[in-house]
Amino acid sequence: MPNAVQTFNSPIETGVRALILLAESYPDRLDLQRILEFDYILVHTGDVDGPPSIHPALPLRSGELLVRRQLIERGLMLMISRGLITRHATPTGFVYQAEDDAGPFLDSLTADYLHDLQDRAVWVVERFSGMSDHEIRVMLSQVYDQWSREFQVPEQPGLF
Numbered sequence: 340m341p342n343a344v345q346t347f348n349s350p351i352e353t354g355v356r357a358l359i360l361l362a363e364s365y366p367d368r369l370d371l372q373r374i375l376e377f378d379y380i381l382v383h384t385g386d387v388d389g390p391p392s393i394h395p396a397l398p399l400r401s402g403e404l405l406v407r408r409q410l411i412e413r414g415l416m417l418m419i420s421r422g423l424i425t426r427h428a429t430p431t432g433f434v435y436q437a438e439d440d441a442g443p444f445l446d447s448l449t450a451d452y453l454h455d456l457q458d459r460a461v462w463v464v465e466r467f468s469g470m471s472d473h474e475i476r477v478m479l480s481q482v483y484d485q486w487s488r489e490f491q492v493p494e495q496p497g498l499f
Contacts, residue, residue: 353407354414355448356381356456358423361437362445363460364468368427368434374415375408376475377463384459386482389466393455 360377361369369377385392415435418424423441427434445457467475 348410350410350413350417352414353378353410354416354418355445355453357411357414357435358418358437358441359445359453359456359460360463361424361435362441363457363464365437365441367468368436370432370434371408371412371415372472373475374435375411376479377460377467378407378411379479380463380467381456381459384462387466387478389462390459393452393459 356378357374360374360381380387380389382394383392384390415424415426419426423438423444425436425438427436445453470478
């Protein structure tokens with residue numbers, strides 16, 4: 340299907356996830372790094388003692404953070420172009436905020452997946468918005484270390 344529209348991990352999906360996080364965080368503004376971290380936690384809540392994860396627990400998923408940044412940036416630009424998110428310049432860089440139309444737009448969406456995202460976004464923002472950047476990075480590093488141990492193939496003597 341060469342003309343098929345990709346929605347999974349597309350700017351549309353990542354933009355809507357960012358919009359959900361920003362709407363739940365409103366009136367707070369989030370920088371790209373915080374959106375990136377929250378987005379990762381949003382779909383992998385089970386990894387941080389939250390509700391069951393929306394996305395599957397795949398090996399090496401910590402690498403998602405590396406490819407996710409560009410996808411989220413593209414998603415944010417898409418939502419900005421539709422008047423749902425604004426970008427503000429600060430002395431330390433850009434921050435993003437949900438616009439007034441974000442709530443009605445999100446309320447108009449009916450997919451179960453999106454409702455699951457909204458429920459988890461409430462949990463993510465309540466649980467992690469008070470954490471400093473350093474605290475979130477330490478917590479995510481601990482999660483990555485755990486994944487590394489879980490998915491390492493134990494050495495078995497005599498195989499090679």
